[in-house]
Every structure is written in structure tokens, then in C-alpha cells.
Amino acid sequence: MITGLVTESTKFVRATVVRATTVVMVLGISLICSSMLQAVHTADPQLAAKLGPLIEPGGWAGYLTVAAQVTGAAGLLGYGVVLSWLFSREFADGTVTGLFAVPVSRPTIATAKLLVYLAWGVASAVALALALVLFGLAGGLGALPADVVPAIGRQLALTVLTAVIASPAAWAATVGRSVLAGIGCTIGILVVAQVTVVAGAGAWIPFAAPALWAISGGADVTTFQLALVVPILLISAALTLRSWHRLQLDR
Amino acid sequence: MAEHAVEARGLIRTFDDGTGIRGVDLAVTPGEVHALVGLNGAGKSTLMRLVLGMLAPTAGTVTIAGRGFEQTDWSRVGHLVEYPLAYRELTCRQNLVLGARLHGVMAEEIVRMVDATIAELGLSQYADRRTGKLSLGNRQRLGLASALQHNPGLIVLDEPTNTLDPAGVILLREALLRRADVGAGILVSSHHLDEVARIAQRISVLNAGRIIGTLDPRGVDLERSFFELVRRDDVAA
Numbered sequence: 001m002i003t004g005l006v007t008e009s010t011k012f013v014r015a016t017v018v019r020a021t022t023v024v025m026v027l028g029i030s031l032i033c034s035s036m037l038q039a040v041h042t043a044d045p046q047l048a049a050k051l052g053p054l055i056e057p058g059g060w061a062g063y064l065t066v067a068a069q070v071t072g073a074a075g076l077l078g079y080g081v082v083l084s085w086l087f088s089r090e091f092a093d094g095t096v097t098g099l100f101a102v103p104v105s106r107p108t109i110a111t112a113k114l115l116v117y118l119a120w121g122v123a124s125a126v127a128l129a130l131a132l133v134l135f136g137l138a139g140g141l142g143a144l145p146a147d148v149v150p151a152i153g154r155q156l157a158l159t160v161l162t163a164v165i166a167s168p169a170a171w172a173a174t175v176g177r178s179v180l181a182g183i184g185c186t187i188g189i190l191v192v193a194q195v196t197v198v199a200g201a202g203a204w205i206p207f208a209a210p211a212l213w214a215i216s217g218g219a220d221v222t223t224f225q226l227a228l229v230v231p232i233l234l235i236s237a238a239l240t241l242r243s244w245h246r247l248q249l250d251r
Numbered sequence: 252m253a254e255h256a257v258e259a260r261g262l263i264r265t266f267d268d269g270t271g272i273r274g275v276d277l278a279v280t281p282g283e284v285h286a287l288v289g290l291n292g293a294g295k296s297t298l299m300r301l302v303l304g305m306l307a308p309t310a311g312t313v314t315i316a317g318r319g320f321e322q323t324d325w326s327r328v329g330h331l332v333e334y335p336l337a338y339r340e341l342t343c344r345q346n347l348v349l350g351a352r353l354h355g356v357m358a359e360e361i362v363r364m365v366d367a368t369i370a371e372l373g374l375s376q377y378a379d380r381r382t383g384k385l386s387l388g389n390r391q392r393l394g395l396a397s398a399l400q401h402n403p404g405l406i407v408l409d410e411p412t413n414t415l416d417p418a419g420v421i422l423l424r425e426a427l428l429r430r431a432d433v434g435a436g437i438l439v440s441s442h443h444l445d446e447v448a449r450i451a452q453r454i455s456v457l458n459a460g461r462i463i464g465t466l467d468p469r470g471v472d473l474e475r476s477f478f479e480l481v482r483r484d485d486v487a488a
Contacts, residue, residue, distance in 0.1 A: 007349050014340040094334025098397070101303040101407075103325045103355040249305040250266070 003104050004112030012116050017085045022120075025078040026127045032074070033067045034135040060141050060148040064155055065215055067132050071159055072211030075128075076190055079121065079166035084173040084182020086113050087240070091177040097249065110244040114170065114237055121163030129156045154214045161210035164229050165189060167236035174243045177251075206232045254317035256281050256405040256436020262301050262311035265460070272297050273460035275311075279436040281404065284427060286447035287440040288466070288477060289457035295440040298457065299332050299409045302438065315405055326355035329403035331411060335394020339383030343374050343393050346382055350397035368400035373422050387414040392422075399426055406430060406437045412446060424450055444473040458484045 012018055087110075090096040099109055129152055133144065144152075166186055173182030193208035202208035203221045206228040213221035258278045265271030272294045279285045287295050300306040302313055304320050315323045336353075337346050347365040356364060369378050372392045377385060382393060391414045399406065406427070412420050427450055431437055441447045447454055447468070454466040456477060463484040466476050 003352050003355075007352055010345065010349060011338050011340065014345075016340065093339070095336055095338060097305065097330075097332045097334055098336030098350070098353070098394075100305045101325055101328050101330050102353045104353050248307055249300055 001108055001112065004108045005115060007104075008109065008112040008116045009119075012086070012120065015085075018082055018120065021078050021082050022124055022127070025075060025124060026131050029067065029070050029074055029128060030131040030135040032070050033063060033132065034139045036066055037063055037136075037139045037141070060136060060144060061151060063136050063139075063141060064132070064148065064151040067155055068158055068211060068214035071128070071155065071162060072193070072214070073190060075159055075162040076166055076193075077186060079163045080169045080183060080186025080189070081179075082120070083117055083166050083169045084179045084186065086117055086173075087170050088173040088177060088179040088182060092179065096247075100249070106244040106247055107241045110170075110174075110241050111237075114167075114240070117170075118163065121160055125156050125159035125163070128159050151217065154218065158210050158214035161226075161229050164233050165207050165210065167233050171236055171239040171243060174240055174247075204228075255279060255314070256283075257302055257313065257315050257407075257438060259298075259302055259313045260311055262298070262313070263309045264297060264301055264306055265309070270294065270297070271460050272301060272308075275457075275460070275462055277302070277438075277455070277462065279405070279438050281434045281436050282431050283453065284431050284437045284439065284451045286451035286454045286468075287438065287457055288442070288444060288447060288454055289440075290481065293457040294460040295457055296333060296409050297460075299330075299407055299438070299440060303328070303330055303332065303407055305332065326401065327404040328407070329354070329398040329401060329405070330407040331394045331398040332407065332409040335390055336397045337382045337385075337390050337393045340381065342379050342381055343369065343385070343396075344378045346393060347397055347400060351400060354401045354403075356401050364400050368396045371422070371426055372396040372399075373418065388416050388419055391415055392419050395423055395426070399430065402430065402433070402435070404435055406435055406439075408437070408439045410440055410442065412441060412443060420446065444477060448473055456480050459488065 090099060099106055132155065133152065166189065168189065169182040169185045172185035173179060175181065189207045192205065193202070193211070196202045196205040196208045197212060202212045203225045209221050209225050210229060213226050255278045260276050262272050262275045262277075265273065270292055275298060277298070287298065289295050297306065301308050304313070313320065315328065318324075336350055338349070341349065344365060347368060348361055351361045351364055369375055372395060374389070374392055374396060377389055382390060385393065391411075395408070395411055398408065411423055415423065427437055427439070439447065439451070444466075451468050454468055455462045456464050456466060458481050464480045466473055470476055
């Protein structure tokens with residue numbers, strides 16, 4: 001496993017896709033949130049009226065509520081893209097042939113890919129939380145009040161859980177042997193999340209629960225409902241490892 | 252008698268489009284260069300995939316150094332089938348280190364081994380260049396270096412001279428002969444009859460998924476003999 005982790009992390013940290021997605025996600029989400037913050041204070045009353053309700057109750061709390069909403073959608077797409085690329089690139093680049101007939105098994109390599117991805121998920125979540133705080137301070141929100149610190153923690157947890165709920169993309173990208181299969185799966189997850197939230201069942205759907213939990217300040221989703229993301233990760237990982245174990249280069 | 256570096260018996264694997272392998276027996280002894288030649292679609296790449304476990308046969312068995320796949324010591328195998336193990340975001344040296352790790356080379360041996368292979372395959376001026384910026388030929392050299400650097404006992408190469416320049420072809424030929432001299436069994440496929448005749452002790456002709464005969468590497472007109480074998484087989488079929 002150590003060999004798998006070393007080789008996969010070596011590739012991961014040098015990949016342009018990963019670097020670009022990290023920057024776009026961290027800075028992009030922060031910029032969207034801070035620009036909305038600026039927009040509600042604009043002289044344009046129509047724009048302020050449109051955006052105002054989104055950033056209720058204003059200040060840090062409103063700013064972080066917007067951050068949770070944006071992270072739930074844009075973060076999911078970012079994580080889905082990287083995870084899809086991570087698994088499909090071996091097929092697209094033809095390097096998958098080199099992963100056969102070596103002492104490191106393919107399930108070990110797939111496990112290493114998932115672990116490296118999750119580690120990046122945590123690191124990028126920390127970077128996003130820090131960037132949001134910095135952009136908030138720069139946007140004139142003032143010192144961080146003590147009662148907003150739990151919201152920062154929820155934002156951090158939401159980002160990590162968003163990385164987790166993108167995990168079916170790894171299996172889709174493997175089975176489809178294509179980055180588009182993984183990205184399609186990610187968009188499907190996003191659609192399921194949106195539809196179930198609108199239908200009022202979001203708390204019970206692991207793809208929607210983390211964002212609902214963060215946006216509601218923890219009120220609308222129980223710990224048990226939130227914990228349902230764990231089976232999603234376990235099932236996705238099991239299916240992905242099984243596919244890599246049974247993989248044949250027959251197409 | 253020494254066991255075969257690789258031995259395949261009764262291999263069958265066909266595809267919906269009618270191509271595939273239809274009952275192939277094949278062996279490579281230690282120190283032998285065994286070449287597979289055939290027209291496009293004859294089944295060379297499919298056979299190589301079967302030999303390396305990339306495809307499961309419908310029937311038949313493969314043993315490497317006398318062992319089935321579950322017991323095979325894969326650190327003693329080096330291969331390049333279709334695409335080189337070369338990640339575009341890494342430099343040549345980083346790719347070779349990665350390849351060495353994947354083949355189970357001890358950490359303390361990797362630097363020396365990689366340096367030696369870079370010199371052997373003429374990659375010194377590209378060693379610290381990103382692979383994505385290399386020409387196809389140099390990427391192929393890198394893939395060959397990754398397949399050969401750990402001095403495997405079995406080497407399987409599918410069309411290894413594809414995209415290589417003449418200097419690369421000579422470097423590869425010498426690298427293979429050096430390894431065969433110290434006991435490696437080498438299975439190599441090629442379209443270039445003259446090229447395989449220079450290094451192979453045995454040349455098997457593959458047509459429509461079957462081995463239909465052999466060519467004498469010292470023969471005077473390999474091309475004529477090859478096409479005569481294929482023509483007879485096509486007529487018989």
C-alpha cells in the first residue's frame with residue numbers, strides 16, 4: 001500500500017488538473033461569496049432586493065450561509081471532475097497497461113487513488129475555509145464573532161462531506177473508462193440532491209444532507225441522517241475496487 | 252530442463268467482431284528472443300495481453316517461470332504493451348522512479364538503476380524534462396526503459412520499435428541482447444521482419460488468431476516466406 005500511496009501522490013500533486021481545480025474551487029467559491037456580499041450593499045436597489053434574501057441574516061452568518069450553498073454545488077462539481085480524471089486518466093493515457101503485471105495489485109492502486117483524493121479533499125476544505133475567512137475580512141465583515149466559529153466548522157465539514165458524496169464518480173469513471181462518465185455521474189448526483197431538497201426529502205438523501213445541514217446551521221438534519229454519507233463512500237469504494245480487481249483490457 | 256520464462260497452452264479468446272486468439276501454444280525459454288510477426292489484426296496484441304493477464308482466456312493456461320498468475324513473481328516481469336508507462340506531468344526520471352517502485356525495486360537501488368537506464372537508452376538530455384514535452388519516439392524510449400530497468404527475467408514488448416528513430420532501434424536491440432545474454436526470456440512482436448531477424452532465435456507467424464508456422468531468422472528472403480505462409484493459411488481457411 002505504501003508503494004501505491006507514494007506513486008499516486010507523486011502523480012496527483014504534479015497534475016495540472018488537480019492544481020487548476022484546487023485554485024478554481026478555493027478562489028472561485030470565495031470570490032462568488034464575497035462578490036455577493038458586495039452586491040447586496042450596492043446602490044442598485046433591484047440587485048440588493050434580489051440578493052438580499054440569499055445572504056440573510058447578513059454579516060458573517062449570512063456570508064457563510066451563501067458559502068455553504070455555493071460549496072454544495074460548485075464544490076461537488078470540482079471534486080467530481082478531479083475524481084473522474086483520477087480514475088479515467090489511466091485509460092485515456094493508455095498507462096493502464098503498465099498497471100498490470102506488476103507486484104502492486106490494481107485494487108491497491110485504486111485504494112491509493114481514493115486515499116490520496118480524500119486527503120486532498122481535507123486539505124482543499126481547510127484551504128477553502130481559510131480563504132473564506134480572509135475574503136470575509138477583506139470584504140469588511142469585521143472581526144469574527146465567537147458565535148460564527150461553529151459555522152466555519154460546518155463549512156469545513158460540508159466541504160469534506162462534499163468530497164465524500166462525489167465518490168460514485170470514481171466507479172462511473174472506471175466502468176465507463178472515460179472522464180465524461182464520471183462527470184456525468186457527478187451531475188446526476190447534483191440533480192438528485194436538488195430534486196430531493198425541493199421535494200422536502202433532502203435530509204434523508206446523503207447527496208443532499210450535508211449542504212442542508214450546513215445551510216440550516218445543523219437544525220434540519222440529524223447526525224444519523226448526516227452519517228448516511230458513510231455508506232455512500234463505502235459502497236462506492238467497494239464497487240470501484242471490485243471493478244479494478246476484475247478489470248480486463250477487452251475494449 | 253530449465254522451466255520456460257513463459258509458457259501458454261491452448262489459449263483461446265475471441266471477440267464479437269471475429270478477431271482474437273484461437274488456440275495458441277507458445278513458449279519462451281530463458282535467454283531466448285522469441286518474435287511474433289503477423290499482419291494487423293492477426294492477434295499479436297491480444298496474445299500479449301493474455302500472456303500478461305490483461306485479458307482472461309476463454310480456455311487455456313499461462314505460466315510464468317512455471318507458476319500460474321496467482322503465484323507469479325511480477326517483479327521479475329517487464330513489459331510494454333501498446334502505450335508506455337509515462338505520465339505526462341512527471342519528468343523522465345520521475346517516471347522511471349515510479350516504474351521502479353511499481354516493480355518492487357528496493358528504495359536504495361532505485362537511483363543507481365534509473366541513472367543506468369537513462370544512460371543505456373540515451374535519455375540523458377531528457378532526464379529532467381516533463382514527459383508531456385517529449386516526442387513520441389522519446390516517450391517510447393522512456394516506456395522501454397521503464398520495462399527493462401529492473402532487469403526482469405521475462406520481457407514482453409508489443410511493437411517496441413514503433414516511433415523509435417534508427418538510433419533508438421539500435422539501442423533497444425543492444426539492450427535486449429544484453430538481457431537475453433544473462434538469461435532473460437524475451438517475447439517481442441513486430442511488423443519489421445528484418446529487425447526481428449537480427450535478434451530473434453525463433454520467429455512465430457500469427458495469422459487470424461493462430462500460429463501458422465515459423466520463419467528461419469537466418470533465411471534469405473523472410474518477407475517472401477512470411478507472405479507465402481499467410482497466403483497458404485488464408486487459402487486453407
